Amino acid sequence: MFLGTHTPKLDDKGRLILPAKYRNELAGGLVITRFQERCLAIWPTEKFVEVTQSARNASTSQLQVRDYQRMLASGASDETPDKQGRITIPPHLRSYAGLDKDCVVVGAIDRVEVWDAAAWEEYSAAKEEAFAELNEAVFPGS
Numbered sequence: 136m137f138l139g140t141h142t143p144k145l146d147d148k149g150r151l152i153l154p155a156k157y158r159n160e161l162a163g164g165l166v167i168t169r170f171q172e173r174c175l176a177i178w179p180t181e182k183f184v185e186v187t188q189s190a191r192n193a194s195t196s197q198l199q200v201r202d203y204q205r206m207l208a209s210g211a212s213d214e215t216p217d218k219q220g221r222i223t224i225p226p227h228l229r230s231y232a233g234l235d236k237d238c239v240v241v242g243a244i245d246r247v248e249v250w251d252a253a254a255w256e257e258y259s260a261a262k263e264e265a266f267a268e269l270n271e272a273v274f275p276g277s
Contacts, residue, residue: 137242142235142252151227152222154240158220167224168211169231170248175224177247180213184247223264224249226237 141154153161170176178186183250190207193200210231214222222232237252250258 136244137247138244140240141240142152143226143238143240145229145234145238146221149225149226150223151238151240153216153220153222153247153250155220157242161247162217164213165222166211166213167222167228167249168207169228173232173251174253175232175234175249177222177226177249178245181244183211229268253273261273 136156136159139154139156143152143154145151153243160179161177164180165177166173166180166266167177175207178277187207190200190204193204195201195204210228216222228234232249233251233254234249235251239250239252241248241255
């Protein structure tokens, strides 16, 4: 499970140092791709295969299914962290998420998200107030 918020910086080659607490789970390989709200999502390769199973099984006769499959897969990059725990974020993904130097890496339970620091600050501030109200919608009866 991925938890916490970290603030690594991208180096000049577009490499990101993964937080130490995530490295073991991602050491065997990962998939990084564009995600909602203009951030990037990183899954261990095995989890990505599991998460995308329903998209693979969906009927491609539906335009929405084809659109989703194309957008998810065309932006995806499979990576293996180097010995220092770094991954290279491809230029098209850095552009999509607006990543320059300052990043925020967020544990999002089954995935890791990478945000531009300013975009994360804005998103987090906007969602903080509604967070308590979401508990009942996400976890009814708790």
